């Protein structure tokens with residue numbers, strides 16, 4: 001599809017974008033507005049007559065929507081490798097190159113903001129601070145807090161219960177993290193602690209939350225098992241990652257905990273996006289998907305994210321497939337699935353005031369999908385254009 005540009009560049013840097021369909025991050029705009037950009041921001045959304053000197057790119061039979069926000073990725077991980085091995089062997093320079101390359105892949109797939117929830121040595125923060133216009137905006141957690149030998153210990157964030165936890169929060173804040181990530185339970189990629197075993201008590205988690213909040217920094221807790229999820233909720237974390245309710249016998253969700261997740265309005269990062277395999281979901285994945293469908297029906301705020309990097313089905317361009325799965329596997333309508341990867345995801349990362357919505361004053365991170373993405377979100381995997389801070393990157 002060739003966009004029609006009607007005029008020469010505007011002397012004051014204004015440009016306009018228009019298409020037949022618009023999703024503004026929350027709802028459909030069917031008045032065919034012109035989105036006016038200037039200096040990397042959305043200046044205005046004009047639904048009336050526009051200045052004749054404004055150069056407008058009209059994409060025609062396409063959808064304008066906010067850039068996707070991936071609220072859970074690991075840019076330093078090579079998705080095709082074994083994480084513990086990679087981090088034993090790979091130098092900082094290798095990891096830095098990987099972080100930049102992966103961030104670029106994410107951007108080209110429409111992800112204009114990436115929250116990195118676990119690197120080694122705060123390397124993702126270094127790339128964040130390069131502020132490169134050809135990469136997504138990065139928000140970074142640094143090494144996740146975990147028990148000695150616990151989940152993802154190889155990233156360097158070991159902190160035992162007690163003073164080590166508050167010291168660790170302080171040192172993360174000194175390094176400039178955007179969020180504290182703590183492994184409330186074990187996980188699937190590190191032997192030693194199973195996903196349904198709690199690594200910390202609710203009191204430990206509360207210590208971390210209180211300290212982080214004193215610094216004005218939010219906390220995201222990785223939690224699979226029901227006990228860990230409940231402990232994270234009790235501790236007042238801002239977001240719970242996974243919330244899969246994995247148990248020794250498969251999946252065991254508790255209506256009580258699900259109701260509490262909904263009542264507290266905590267963000268739940270589903271982190272389930274993966275490439276389509278063409279095969280039916282394995283039984284355990286089906287059981288986890290059914291738990292998310294239950295959470296959705298109960299009113300839990302489910303954020304569509306990827307956990308990109310942790311396995312070969314999770315490369316850095318898999319998030320658009322996660323949006324399709326939110327519709328087809330969790331049972332959302334198209335607009336709710338889009339919202340979960342745009343405005344809701346931005347809100348969950350604390351950047352909802354400038355990301356995830358097409359709104360005056362927001363960053364001009366804007367995607368163009370073919371056809372009407374508001375009635376078929378699979379259009380997200382065939383993007384026509386990606387604008388990052390007003391610049392066309394693909």
Ligand SMILES: [Zn+2]
Nearest residue numbers: 072074117307
């Ligand atoms: Zn993760």
